Amino acid sequence: MASELPEYDPNEPWGGDSRGATDDVNAQYAGLGFHYVYLILCAFIVWLIIPGIGLLYGGLARRKSSLSLLFQSFMVTSVVTFQWMFWGYSLAYARDASPFIGTLANFGMMKVQAAPSPGSVLIPETVFCLYQLMFAFVTVQILIGGSFERGRIIPSLVFAFLWTTIVYCPVACWTWNANGWLYNLPSRDYAGAGPVHIASGCSALAYALVLGKRKTEVEQGHGKPHNTTLVFLGTVLIWFGWFGFNGGSTLNASVRGMYAAFNTNAAASCGAIGWVLVDYIRTKGRFSVVGMCEGVIAGLVGITPAAGYVSCWPAALIGFLTAVVCASLQDLNDWIRIDEGLYVFKLHGIGGIVGSFLTGIFADSAISALDGSTLAPGAWNGVGVQVARQLADIASISSYSFVVSCILLLILKYIPGMHLRVSEEAEMKGLDIDQFVDEQIGDWSFFNDR
Structure with missing residues (x-):
């Protein structure tokens, strides 16, 4: 183990001169390699959420619109990667950020190399940047579900770039940058209820609102997934990817990270139980594979x-309660009269709100201190005001993401060539036939689609 932890030197923002005769940029991490190897492994695991969401969304859609969701899964990732390298990382994590938004100090990945990262001095900044990129494009991929079966692809990719810049990066700065106002409130958001789930869920709701209802929603009985097998496979990949998502968010290879991984599994398992229980009661003794998968995701x-803040039994309870709340909102789209067919708002928006609120109740400093330094008490430790702080977090992120997304989409809607929605004829035929060359549209009968 290195005798001293690395320190960021503003005179050496690159972390040293890798070409110098005397500098060895790796020397500062001597004995600490297991931390950044662990984090880079977590980043690779998180990447599996990308095909997971693609398969999940593709299975939930009609067969003739599923290819467009698979296509967007990778294209959104590509667009957000470019945005992150261009200015996204700097807007979220620049060291000289204001309480609301970062600067362009790291524009074009400038100075992002071997120096200790702003998130943890135990890992190089380039590793931190890559890990946080995974969060950014998973968030935008979740959000794109709001365009379900009627959104044009090119405007959705333009929206992805702009949304990441105007919504995700500021919210990430508020929550995780050491200068952010929610970080210093402090709110407790271990791995992204606000920036990832509440922001994407509320923005997906805005997307569905601006697009309007599907023309064939009532006539053709939309709502049933065409391929339950794909839904199941997608959920398996998402569940696995979430071990890296939560397990790495401590930004070190401490016991706290391992405990967060255990909590992740406990919550997902109890989420499945909670949703299946609600389905069983609602349908008078029947089960649903899709419902079980939705429970896992909830x-x-x-x-x-909460993963790095709560002990295992509260983690299981959080997963169970979140799933029960989400499953009980089966008719939410009818209540709010918005056709949000993939239930992104219900699962991610409402689910993130429930999780964030319960974090304020169950946060336990004995768990957060498992990394050796973090004390994050909640009402569980007698700090009841933490619940109010969580409510401030929820209110600010949900309102900002919804309103700004609506404004951004309405602006795009009236730009020539950027109309957001396909024609009624294209919607009837399916997005795959309308927007892809014929030879790419294959036969999915192998998967026994309905």
Whole structure:
């Protein structure tokens, strides 16, 4: 183990001269390699959420619109990667950020190399940057579900770039940058209920609102997934990816990170139990594979802000309660009269709100201190005001993301060539036939689609 922890030197923002005769930029991490190897492994695991969401969304859609969701899964990732390298990382994590937004100090990945990262001095900044990139494009991929079966692809990719810049980066700065106002409030958001789930869920709701209802929603009985097998496979990948999502958010290889991984599994498992229980009662003794998968995802969403703050039994309870709340909102789209067909708002928006609120109740400094330094008490430790802080977090992020997304989409809607929605004829035929060359549209019968 290195005798001293690395320190950021503003005179050496690159972390040293890798070409110098005397500098060895790796020497400062001597004995600490297991921390950044662990984090880079977590980043690779998180990447599996990308095909997971693609398969989940593709399975939930009609067969003739599923290819467009698979396509967007990778294209959104590509667009957000470019945005992150261009200015996204700097707007979220610049060291000289204001309480609300970062500067362009790291524009074009400038100075992002071997120096200790702003998130943890135990890892190089380039590793931190890559890990946080995974969060950014998973968030935008979740959000794109709001365009379900009627959104044009090119405007959605333009929206992805702009949304990451105007919504995600500021919210990430508020929450995780050491200068952010929610970070210093402090709110407790271990792995992203606010920036990832509440922001994407509320913005997906805005997307569905601006697009309007599907023309064939009533006539053709939309709502049933065409391929339950794909839904199941997608959920498996998402569940696995979430071990890296939550397990790495401590930004070190401490016991706290391992405990967060355990909590992740506990919450997902109990989320499945909670949703299946509600389905069983609602349908008078029947089960649903899709419902079980939705319960897993609800549990994962609920535990995201809490994984590194709560002990295992509260983690299980958070997963269970989040799933029960989300499953009980079966008719939410009818109540609010918005056709949000993939239930992004219900699962991620509402699920993130429930998880964030319960984090304020169950946060336990004995768990956060497992990394050796973090004390984050909640009402569980007698700090009841933490619940109010969580409510401030929820209110600010949900309102900002919804309103700004609506404004951004309305601006795009009236730009020539950027109309957001496909024609009624294209919607009837399916997005795959309308927006892809014929030879790419294959036969999915192998998967026994309905």
